[in-house]
Amino acid sequence: MVKTSPEAKGRTRNRRGEGGLLRDEIVAAAERILEREGAEDAITLRSVAREANIAAPSIYSHFADRDAIIDAVLDIGYERLRMLIVDVTAAEPDPVARLLAGARAYAEFAMTDPARYRVLFGRSRAPEAPGLSGPPLETIEGLPDVWQRRLDAFRTLVDAIAACAAAGRSDSTDPFSDATLLWTSMHGAVLMRQFVPRFPWPPLDSAVAELAHRIGRIRD
Amino acid sequence: MVKTSPEAKGRTRNRRGEGGLLRDEIVAAAERILEREGAEDAITLRSVAREANIAAPSIYSHFADRDAIIDAVLDIGYERLRMLIVDVTAAEPDPVARLLAGARAYAEFAMTDPARYRVLFGRSRAPEAPGLSGPPLETIEGLPDVWQRRLDAFRTLVDAIAACAAAGRSDSTDPFSDATLLWTSMHGAVLMRQFVPRFPWPPLDSAVAELAHRIGRIRD
DNA sequence: CCGTAACCTTACAAGCGTTAGTTTGAAGAT
Protein backbone atom coordinates (compact mmCIF):
# COMPACT_ATOMS: atom_id res chain seq x y z
CA MET A 1 0.00 0.00 0.00
CA VAL A 2 1.28 3.39 -0.97
CA LYS A 3 1.04 6.07 1.64
CA THR A 4 1.09 9.56 0.26
CA SER A 5 -0.88 11.12 3.06
CA PRO A 6 1.40 13.17 5.26
CA GLU A 7 -0.74 12.62 8.34
CA ALA A 8 -0.93 8.87 8.10
CA LYS A 9 1.28 6.78 10.29
CA GLY A 10 4.63 5.90 8.90
CA ARG A 11 6.72 8.04 6.71
CA THR A 12 7.41 7.97 3.01
CA ARG A 13 10.94 6.84 2.95
CA ASN A 14 13.61 9.27 1.89
CA ARG A 15 15.71 8.58 -1.15
CA ARG A 16 19.01 6.97 -0.63
CA GLY A 17 21.58 9.36 0.64
CA GLU A 18 18.91 11.80 1.69
CA GLY A 19 18.49 10.49 5.18
CA GLY A 20 19.74 13.80 6.37
CA LEU A 21 16.44 15.34 5.40
CA LEU A 22 14.84 13.62 8.33
CA ARG A 23 17.50 15.00 10.59
CA ASP A 24 16.36 18.50 9.82
CA GLU A 25 12.75 17.53 10.27
CA ILE A 26 13.57 16.11 13.68
CA VAL A 27 15.22 19.30 14.79
CA ALA A 28 12.34 21.31 13.39
CA ALA A 29 9.90 19.15 15.31
CA ALA A 30 11.89 19.64 18.48
CA GLU A 31 11.83 23.38 17.96
CA ARG A 32 8.10 23.35 17.39
CA ILE A 33 7.58 21.43 20.62
CA LEU A 34 9.82 23.77 22.52
CA GLU A 35 7.98 26.81 21.28
CA ARG A 36 4.57 25.28 21.84
CA GLU A 37 5.13 23.76 25.26
CA GLY A 38 7.51 26.36 26.51
CA ALA A 39 9.67 23.96 28.49
CA GLU A 40 12.85 22.18 27.57
CA ASP A 41 11.83 18.88 29.07
CA ALA A 42 8.83 18.75 26.79
CA ILE A 43 11.41 17.70 24.24
CA THR A 44 11.50 13.96 24.69
CA LEU A 45 12.47 11.37 22.16
CA ARG A 46 8.91 10.25 21.94
CA SER A 47 7.30 13.66 21.76
CA VAL A 48 9.68 14.63 19.01
CA ALA A 49 8.93 11.39 17.22
CA ARG A 50 5.20 12.03 17.49
CA GLU A 51 5.59 15.56 16.24
CA ALA A 52 7.67 14.42 13.29
CA ASN A 53 5.30 11.53 12.63
CA ILE A 54 8.08 9.07 13.11
CA ALA A 55 8.83 6.07 15.25
CA ALA A 56 10.86 7.00 18.28
CA PRO A 57 13.85 4.72 17.62
CA SER A 58 14.20 6.15 14.12
CA ILE A 59 15.75 9.15 15.75
CA TYR A 60 18.79 7.15 16.73
CA SER A 61 19.87 6.98 13.12
CA HIS A 62 20.40 10.71 13.25
CA PHE A 63 21.14 11.57 16.84
CA ALA A 64 23.14 9.74 19.44
CA ASP A 65 20.68 10.45 22.20
CA ARG A 66 18.17 12.91 23.50
CA ASP A 67 20.78 15.47 24.45
CA ALA A 68 22.10 15.52 20.91
CA ILE A 69 18.72 16.76 19.70
CA ILE A 70 18.73 19.55 22.22
CA ASP A 71 22.28 20.45 21.29
CA ALA A 72 21.16 20.79 17.70
CA VAL A 73 18.33 23.07 18.76
CA LEU A 74 20.82 25.06 20.78
CA ASP A 75 23.25 25.51 17.92
CA ILE A 76 20.52 26.71 15.60
CA GLY A 77 19.27 29.07 18.26
CA TYR A 78 22.65 30.65 18.92
CA GLU A 79 23.23 31.08 15.23
CA ARG A 80 19.81 32.63 14.75
CA LEU A 81 20.45 35.13 17.51
CA ARG A 82 23.86 35.98 16.13
CA MET A 83 22.49 36.55 12.65
CA LEU A 84 19.68 38.69 13.98
CA ILE A 85 22.06 40.96 15.83
CA VAL A 86 24.51 41.14 12.96
CA ASP A 87 21.68 42.06 10.59
CA VAL A 88 20.35 44.75 12.83
CA THR A 89 23.66 46.33 13.76
CA ALA A 90 25.35 46.16 10.38
CA ALA A 91 23.02 48.79 8.97
CA GLU A 92 23.71 51.32 11.74
CA PRO A 93 26.62 53.66 11.19
CA ASP A 94 26.21 55.60 14.43
CA PRO A 95 27.84 53.68 17.29
CA VAL A 96 25.26 54.61 19.90
CA ALA A 97 22.40 53.72 17.60
CA ARG A 98 24.18 50.47 16.83
CA LEU A 99 24.53 49.62 20.49
CA LEU A 100 20.88 50.36 21.10
CA ALA A 101 19.70 48.45 18.07
CA GLY A 102 21.70 45.40 19.03
CA ALA A 103 20.51 45.47 22.59
CA ARG A 104 16.92 45.90 21.51
CA ALA A 105 17.21 43.02 19.07
CA TYR A 106 18.61 40.77 21.79
CA ALA A 107 15.79 41.60 24.14
CA GLU A 108 13.15 41.18 21.49
CA PHE A 109 14.56 37.83 20.50
CA ALA A 110 14.22 36.71 24.08
CA MET A 111 10.66 37.93 24.46
CA THR A 112 9.47 36.69 21.08
CA ASP A 113 10.64 33.15 21.65
CA PRO A 114 10.90 32.83 25.41
CA ALA A 115 11.29 29.09 25.57
CA ARG A 116 14.11 29.04 23.10
CA TYR A 117 15.84 31.85 24.92
CA ARG A 118 15.59 30.06 28.21
CA VAL A 119 17.12 26.97 26.71
CA LEU A 120 19.92 29.00 25.20
CA PHE A 121 20.79 30.93 28.31
CA GLY A 122 19.13 29.31 31.23
CA ARG A 123 19.18 25.62 30.56
CA SER A 124 18.41 24.02 33.85
CA ARG A 125 19.65 20.57 33.03
CA ALA A 126 23.23 19.50 32.84
CA PRO A 127 25.18 22.52 31.64
CA GLU A 128 28.07 20.09 31.78
CA ALA A 129 29.34 20.80 28.32
CA PRO A 130 33.12 20.70 28.64
CA GLY A 131 34.31 24.10 29.71
CA LEU A 132 31.09 25.23 31.25
CA SER A 133 32.26 24.34 34.67
CA GLY A 134 35.75 24.37 36.02
CA PRO A 135 37.98 27.20 37.14
CA PRO A 136 37.18 30.62 35.70
CA LEU A 137 39.23 31.76 32.76
CA GLU A 138 41.14 34.94 32.26
CA THR A 139 39.56 35.71 28.92
CA ILE A 140 36.73 34.24 26.94
CA GLU A 141 39.33 33.16 24.43
CA GLY A 142 40.00 30.20 26.66
CA LEU A 143 36.49 28.86 26.35
CA PRO A 144 35.93 25.87 24.05
CA ASP A 145 34.89 26.34 20.45
CA VAL A 146 31.24 25.77 21.10
CA TRP A 147 31.20 28.69 23.42
CA GLN A 148 33.29 30.84 21.17
CA ARG A 149 30.46 30.72 18.68
CA ARG A 150 27.86 31.01 21.33
CA LEU A 151 29.34 34.12 22.79
CA ASP A 152 29.83 35.82 19.46
CA ALA A 153 26.90 38.07 20.19
CA PHE A 154 28.62 39.12 23.38
CA ARG A 155 31.73 40.09 21.48
CA THR A 156 29.57 42.29 19.30
CA LEU A 157 28.37 44.01 22.43
CA VAL A 158 31.88 44.64 23.71
CA ASP A 159 32.82 46.12 20.34
CA ALA A 160 29.72 48.29 20.26
CA ILE A 161 30.53 49.84 23.61
CA ALA A 162 34.17 50.25 22.69
CA ALA A 163 33.10 52.01 19.50
CA CYS A 164 30.94 54.40 21.48
CA ALA A 165 33.85 55.15 23.78
CA ALA A 166 36.23 55.61 20.86
CA ALA A 167 33.80 58.05 19.29
CA GLY A 168 33.63 60.01 22.51
CA ARG A 169 29.99 59.08 22.99
CA SER A 170 30.56 56.93 26.04
CA ASP A 171 32.61 57.34 29.21
CA SER A 172 33.28 53.65 29.45
CA THR A 173 36.86 52.91 30.41
CA ASP A 174 36.39 49.15 30.45
CA PRO A 175 34.14 48.03 27.60
CA PHE A 176 34.49 44.39 28.53
CA SER A 177 33.24 44.86 32.07
CA ASP A 178 30.52 47.20 30.96
CA ALA A 179 29.40 44.82 28.25
CA THR A 180 29.28 42.07 30.82
CA LEU A 181 27.11 44.16 33.08
CA LEU A 182 24.84 45.20 30.26
CA TRP A 183 24.47 41.70 28.94
CA THR A 184 23.54 40.14 32.26
CA SER A 185 21.25 43.05 33.04
CA MET A 186 19.29 42.54 29.87
CA HIS A 187 19.25 38.85 30.62
CA GLY A 188 17.61 39.53 33.94
CA ALA A 189 15.21 42.04 32.47
CA VAL A 190 13.79 39.61 29.95
CA LEU A 191 13.75 36.60 32.25
CA MET A 192 11.92 38.40 35.00
CA ARG A 193 9.39 39.72 32.53
CA GLN A 194 8.75 36.18 31.49
CA PHE A 195 8.58 34.96 35.05
CA VAL A 196 6.16 37.52 36.46
CA PRO A 197 4.24 38.79 33.45
CA ARG A 198 1.66 40.64 35.53
CA PHE A 199 4.21 42.80 37.26
CA PRO A 200 3.76 46.42 36.16
CA TRP A 201 6.81 46.35 33.93
CA PRO A 202 7.89 49.50 32.16
CA PRO A 203 8.06 48.93 28.39
CA LEU A 204 10.93 46.67 27.53
CA ASP A 205 12.30 49.07 24.95
CA SER A 206 12.69 51.85 27.44
CA ALA A 207 14.18 49.50 30.00
CA VAL A 208 16.77 48.33 27.50
CA ALA A 209 17.53 51.89 26.46
CA GLU A 210 17.96 52.95 30.08
CA LEU A 211 20.26 50.04 30.78
CA ALA A 212 22.34 50.72 27.71
CA HIS A 213 22.68 54.37 28.59
CA ARG A 214 23.47 54.00 32.25
CA ILE A 215 25.58 50.88 32.14
CA GLY A 216 27.20 51.73 28.83
CA ARG A 217 27.92 55.22 30.22
CA ILE A 218 26.50 56.93 27.17
CA ARG A 219 26.97 60.69 27.25
CA ASP A 220 23.75 62.68 27.25
CA MET B 1 16.92 -5.74 47.28
CA VAL B 2 19.09 -2.69 47.42
CA LYS B 3 19.08 -0.59 50.51
CA THR B 4 19.62 2.98 49.46
CA SER B 5 19.10 4.32 52.91
CA PRO B 6 21.29 3.70 55.93
CA GLU B 7 18.22 3.77 58.08
CA ALA B 8 16.00 0.77 58.39
CA LYS B 9 12.72 0.84 56.62
CA GLY B 10 9.82 2.35 58.35
CA ARG B 11 9.59 5.25 60.66
CA THR B 12 8.98 5.50 64.33
CA ARG B 13 5.50 6.79 64.37
CA ASN B 14 4.84 10.28 65.66
CA ARG B 15 2.65 10.79 68.64
CA ARG B 16 -0.94 11.57 68.09
CA GLY B 17 -1.53 15.14 67.15
CA GLU B 18 2.08 15.51 66.14
CA GLY B 19 1.67 14.43 62.58
CA GLY B 20 2.74 17.90 61.60
CA LEU B 21 6.28 16.99 62.57
CA LEU B 22 6.53 14.84 59.51
CA ARG B 23 5.31 17.70 57.37
CA ASP B 24 8.35 19.72 58.36
CA GLU B 25 10.63 16.78 57.78
CA ILE B 26 9.19 16.36 54.31
CA VAL B 27 9.85 19.97 53.43
CA ALA B 28 13.32 19.72 54.91
CA ALA B 29 13.99 16.62 52.83
CA ALA B 30 12.80 18.41 49.72
CA GLU B 31 15.11 21.31 50.47
CA ARG B 32 18.04 18.98 50.98
CA ILE B 33 17.38 17.32 47.64
CA LEU B 34 17.06 20.65 45.91
CA GLU B 35 20.34 21.87 47.32
CA ARG B 36 22.14 18.62 46.62
CA GLU B 37 20.86 17.94 43.11
CA GLY B 38 20.58 21.54 42.05
CA ALA B 39 17.48 21.06 39.97
CA GLU B 40 13.86 21.53 40.80
CA ASP B 41 12.68 18.38 39.13
CA ALA B 42 14.91 16.32 41.34
CA ILE B 43 12.15 16.90 43.86
CA THR B 44 9.80 14.05 43.20
CA LEU B 45 7.38 12.44 45.57
CA ARG B 46 9.54 9.39 45.68
CA SER B 47 12.87 11.09 46.02
CA VAL B 48 11.50 13.14 48.87
CA ALA B 49 10.07 10.01 50.43
CA ARG B 50 13.43 8.26 50.14
CA GLU B 51 15.23 11.23 51.60
CA ALA B 52 12.81 11.41 54.50
CA ASN B 53 12.90 7.63 54.93
CA ILE B 54 9.22 7.41 54.34
CA ALA B 55 6.84 5.63 52.03
CA ALA B 56 5.90 7.79 49.09
CA PRO B 57 2.15 7.75 49.60
CA SER B 58 2.60 8.86 53.21
CA ILE B 59 3.27 12.29 51.82
CA TYR B 60 -0.32 12.62 50.77
CA SER B 61 -1.37 12.91 54.38
CA HIS B 62 0.48 16.21 54.49
CA PHE B 63 0.52 17.55 50.95
CA ALA B 64 -2.11 17.46 48.27
CA ASP B 65 0.38 16.70 45.54
CA ARG B 66 3.92 17.20 44.36
CA ASP B 67 3.39 20.86 43.62
CA ALA B 68 2.26 21.50 47.17
CA ILE B 69 5.65 20.36 48.43
CA ILE B 70 7.42 22.73 46.09
CA ASP B 71 5.11 25.53 47.11
CA ALA B 72 6.12 24.93 50.69
CA VAL B 73 9.78 25.07 49.74
CA LEU B 74 9.05 28.29 47.88
CA ASP B 75 7.32 29.95 50.78
CA ILE B 76 10.17 29.13 53.12
CA GLY B 77 12.64 30.40 50.59
CA TYR B 78 10.93 33.72 50.05
CA GLU B 79 10.66 34.23 53.76
CA ARG B 80 14.30 33.37 54.29
CA LEU B 81 15.37 35.88 51.68
CA ARG B 82 13.14 38.55 53.13
CA MET B 83 14.52 38.00 56.62
CA LEU B 84 18.08 38.06 55.37
CA ILE B 85 17.60 41.40 53.68
CA VAL B 86 15.71 42.88 56.57
CA ASP B 87 18.46 41.79 58.95
CA VAL B 88 21.20 43.24 56.83
CA THR B 89 19.55 46.54 56.05
CA ALA B 90 18.03 47.25 59.43
CA ALA B 91 21.45 47.86 60.92
CA GLU B 92 22.50 50.42 58.31
CA PRO B 93 21.60 54.02 59.03
CA ASP B 94 23.16 55.46 55.87
CA PRO B 95 20.75 55.09 52.93
CA VAL B 96 23.41 54.40 50.32
CA ALA B 97 25.11 51.85 52.55
CA ARG B 98 21.71 50.31 53.19
CA LEU B 99 20.99 50.02 49.50
CA LEU B 100 24.35 48.42 48.85
CA ALA B 101 24.06 46.04 51.77
CA GLY B 102 20.62 44.88 50.68
CA ALA B 103 21.70 44.38 47.09
CA ARG B 104 24.78 42.49 48.15
CA ALA B 105 22.76 40.26 50.45
CA TYR B 106 20.34 39.46 47.65
CA ALA B 107 23.12 38.53 45.29
CA GLU B 108 24.91 36.48 47.87
CA PHE B 109 21.75 34.61 48.72
CA ALA B 110 21.40 33.69 45.08
CA MET B 111 24.98 32.52 44.71
CA THR B 112 25.12 30.67 48.00
CA ASP B 113 22.07 28.58 47.29
CA PRO B 114 21.74 28.67 43.51
CA ALA B 115 19.17 25.93 43.16
CA ARG B 116 16.84 27.49 45.66
CA TYR B 117 17.20 30.87 44.03
CA ARG B 118 16.36 29.45 40.65
CA VAL B 119 13.25 27.84 42.02
CA LEU B 120 12.22 31.08 43.68
CA PHE B 121 12.76 33.32 40.68
CA GLY B 122 13.17 31.18 37.66
CA ARG B 123 10.90 28.24 38.11
CA SER B 124 10.56 26.70 34.73
CA ARG B 125 7.51 24.63 35.37
CA ALA B 126 4.01 25.93 35.61
CA PRO B 127 4.29 29.42 37.02
CA GLU B 128 0.51 29.24 36.84
CA ALA B 129 -0.07 30.37 40.36
CA PRO B 130 -3.08 32.64 40.16
CA GLY B 131 -1.95 36.10 39.21
CA LEU B 132 1.30 35.10 37.62
CA SER B 133 -0.13 35.23 34.18
CA GLY B 134 -2.87 37.41 32.87
CA PRO B 135 -2.90 41.03 31.85
CA PRO B 136 -0.23 43.24 33.40
CA LEU B 137 -1.28 45.25 36.40
CA GLU B 138 -0.97 48.92 37.06
CA THR B 139 0.70 48.45 40.42
CA ILE B 140 2.03 45.53 42.36
CA GLU B 141 -0.76 46.18 44.83
CA GLY B 142 -3.04 44.30 42.48
CA LEU B 143 -1.02 41.10 42.71
CA PRO B 144 -2.41 38.29 44.86
CA ASP B 145 -1.39 37.86 48.47
CA VAL B 146 1.19 35.21 47.76
CA TRP B 147 3.04 37.62 45.57
CA GLN B 148 2.64 40.47 47.96
CA ARG B 149 4.75 38.53 50.41
CA ARG B 150 7.07 37.31 47.73
CA LEU B 151 7.80 40.77 46.47
CA ASP B 152 8.38 42.22 49.91
CA ALA B 153 12.08 42.28 49.23
CA PHE B 154 11.41 44.31 46.13
CA ARG B 155 9.50 46.86 48.13
CA THR B 156 12.51 47.21 50.39
CA LEU B 157 14.56 48.00 47.33
CA VAL B 158 12.18 50.71 46.16
CA ASP B 159 12.28 52.27 49.60
CA ALA B 160 16.04 52.11 49.73
CA ILE B 161 16.41 54.01 46.47
CA ALA B 162 13.74 56.48 47.49
CA ALA B 163 15.61 57.05 50.74
CA CYS B 164 18.81 57.75 48.84
CA ALA B 165 16.99 60.23 46.64
CA ALA B 166 15.34 61.89 49.61
CA ALA B 167 18.73 62.28 51.26
CA GLY B 168 20.11 63.87 48.12
CA ARG B 169 22.44 60.95 47.56
CA SER B 170 20.73 59.75 44.40
CA ASP B 171 19.43 61.47 41.30
CA SER B 172 16.63 58.96 40.88
CA THR B 173 13.36 60.61 39.95
CA ASP B 174 11.46 57.35 39.71
CA PRO B 175 12.51 54.96 42.46
CA PHE B 176 10.04 52.34 41.36
CA SER B 177 11.38 52.12 37.82
CA ASP B 178 14.94 52.26 39.01
CA ALA B 179 14.32 49.57 41.57
CA THR B 180 12.80 47.42 38.87
CA LEU B 181 15.84 47.87 36.68
CA LEU B 182 18.22 47.19 39.51
CA TRP B 183 16.35 44.12 40.64
CA THR B 184 16.20 42.50 37.23
CA SER B 185 19.81 43.44 36.57
CA MET B 186 21.00 41.69 39.68
CA HIS B 187 18.82 38.77 38.74
CA GLY B 188 20.57 38.49 35.43
CA ALA B 189 24.00 38.94 36.96
CA VAL B 190 23.60 36.03 39.35
CA LEU B 191 21.84 33.74 36.90
CA MET B 192 24.46 34.18 34.22
CA ARG B 193 27.21 33.59 36.70
CA GLN B 194 25.55 30.33 37.56
CA PHE B 195 25.02 29.41 33.94
CA VAL B 196 28.53 30.06 32.62
CA PRO B 197 30.78 29.76 35.64
CA ARG B 198 33.98 29.76 33.60
CA PHE B 199 33.29 33.11 32.03
CA PRO B 200 35.82 35.65 33.35
CA TRP B 201 33.31 37.34 35.60
CA PRO B 202 34.31 40.39 37.54
CA PRO B 203 33.77 39.87 41.27
CA LEU B 204 30.09 39.78 42.08
CA ASP B 205 30.45 42.38 44.79
CA SER B 206 31.85 44.95 42.45
CA ALA B 207 29.28 44.13 39.79
CA VAL B 208 26.48 44.63 42.27
CA ALA B 209 28.02 47.87 43.50
CA GLU B 210 28.37 49.16 39.96
CA LEU B 211 24.81 48.28 39.14
CA ALA B 212 23.52 49.92 42.29
CA HIS B 213 25.48 53.07 41.59
CA ARG B 214 24.68 53.41 37.93
CA ILE B 215 21.09 52.23 37.92
CA GLY B 216 20.29 53.73 41.30
CA ARG B 217 21.87 56.97 40.09
CA ILE B 218 23.98 57.34 43.19
CA ARG B 219 25.91 60.60 43.33
CA ASP B 220 29.66 60.21 43.39
C1' DC C 1 -9.86 -1.81 74.90
C1' DC C 2 -11.47 0.71 71.32
C1' DG C 3 -11.07 4.43 67.74
C1' DT C 4 -8.40 6.59 64.86
C1' DA C 5 -4.08 9.22 63.55
C1' DA C 6 -0.07 8.02 61.40
C1' DC C 7 2.28 5.48 58.51
C1' DC C 8 2.61 1.34 55.69
C1' DT C 9 2.46 -2.07 51.39
C1' DT C 10 0.78 -3.09 47.08
C1' DA C 11 -0.57 -1.95 42.60
C1' DC C 12 -1.52 0.59 38.36
C1' DA C 13 -1.16 3.16 34.25
C1' DA C 14 1.79 6.46 31.98
C1' DG C 15 5.71 7.92 30.24
C1' DC C 16 10.59 7.76 29.62
C1' DG C 17 15.31 6.38 27.06
C1' DT C 18 17.11 2.76 24.74
C1' DT C 19 18.15 -1.96 22.45
C1' DA C 20 17.18 -5.53 19.19
C1' DG C 21 15.56 -7.28 15.32
C1' DT C 22 12.58 -6.66 11.08
C1' DT C 23 10.43 -4.68 7.03
C1' DT C 24 10.44 -1.66 3.04
C1' DG C 25 11.51 0.32 -1.22
C1' DA C 26 14.54 3.08 -4.18
C1' DA C 27 19.22 2.84 -6.43
C1' DG C 28 22.25 0.46 -9.02
C1' DA C 29 23.68 -3.83 -11.33
C1' DT C 30 22.51 -7.44 -14.47
Next chain:
DNA sequence: ATCTTCAAACTAACGCTTGTAAGGTTACGG
Protein backbone atom coordinates in the same frame (compact mmCIF):
# COMPACT_ATOMS: atom_id res chain seq x y z
C1' DA D 1 12.70 -5.65 -17.00
C1' DT D 2 14.16 -7.98 -13.11
C1' DC D 3 17.07 -8.92 -9.30
C1' DT D 4 19.99 -7.48 -5.41
C1' DT D 5 21.35 -4.63 -1.81
C1' DC D 6 21.22 -1.89 2.10
C1' DA D 7 19.94 2.82 4.00
C1' DA D 8 15.97 4.26 6.14
C1' DA D 9 12.49 3.41 8.36
C1' DC D 10 9.60 0.24 11.22
C1' DT D 11 7.53 -2.79 15.53
C1' DA D 12 8.20 -4.89 19.86
C1' DA D 13 9.89 -4.98 24.10
C1' DC D 14 12.93 -4.15 28.36
C1' DG D 15 13.69 -1.83 32.54
C1' DC D 16 13.15 2.13 34.69
C1' DT D 17 10.77 6.23 37.28
C1' DT D 18 6.92 8.77 37.99
C1' DG D 19 2.29 10.38 40.35
C1' DT D 20 -1.37 8.51 42.55
C1' DA D 21 -5.28 5.21 44.28
C1' DA D 22 -6.82 1.78 47.50
C1' DG D 23 -6.62 -0.35 51.39
C1' DG D 24 -3.95 -2.53 55.41
C1' DT D 25 -1.42 -2.21 59.95
C1' DT D 26 0.24 -0.35 64.23
C1' DA D 27 0.19 1.89 68.59
C1' DC D 28 -1.21 5.83 71.29
C1' DG D 29 -4.71 8.55 73.93
C1' DG D 30 -9.01 8.52 75.96
